[in-house]
Amino acid sequence: QQQVKQSPQSLIVQKGGIPIINCAYENTAFDYFPWYQQFPGKGPALLIAIRPDVSEKKEGRFTISFNKSAKQFSLHIMDSQPGDSATYFCAAGGVGYALNFGKGTSLLVTP
């Protein structure tokens, strides 16, 4: 059973737009929700992460919104740039659990 469901699979936005990527998780024991960014030919790298004690976290142009009751969280990229074009993975994990990754979203930001 897939523990983390991510959508959309791919996304195209214009420069300056606000792409939104959504994830839903199953296990209520999860308490750590990171987003990873992967550029072609590279390994994924941690972008931003949130714990369920807050509903939102911002780091620069990247924001995570978290809805504990709905078991959903999302990534928003403000003022998106062509350099943000990458694959984004959400994940969920907790004490005693390995991270469960979503299937990824390929983002293209056009000039």
Add this chain to the structure above:
Amino acid sequence: DADVTQTPRNRITKTGKRIMLECSQTKGHDRMYWYRQDPGLGLRLIYYSFDVKDINKGEISDGYSVSRQAQAKFSLSLESAIPNQTALYFCATSEGGGARYNEQFFGPGTRLTVL
């Protein structure tokens, strides 16, 4: 990230061959992981190790085995490679315990092709 290294970076092999992928880390982390990445399927966990004496199967362990030779080294073996094991393989590490224990640091990946 030079803190997590994987060898080889690329490998082409034939069906039935035994192959080993190696991972080394200088981050001093206790926990190490092996993932495979396939287009449209994301990252899937093969095996993970929370310390040298602890090995756990992940989502897709069939056809794979691992060895944790030391805190810094974690190897993945394909005893008899088959074409559907063609994929991009990543090693990752994380700290054990504490508030940041789940942050994972990935190596550069090994592209494996099984003919």
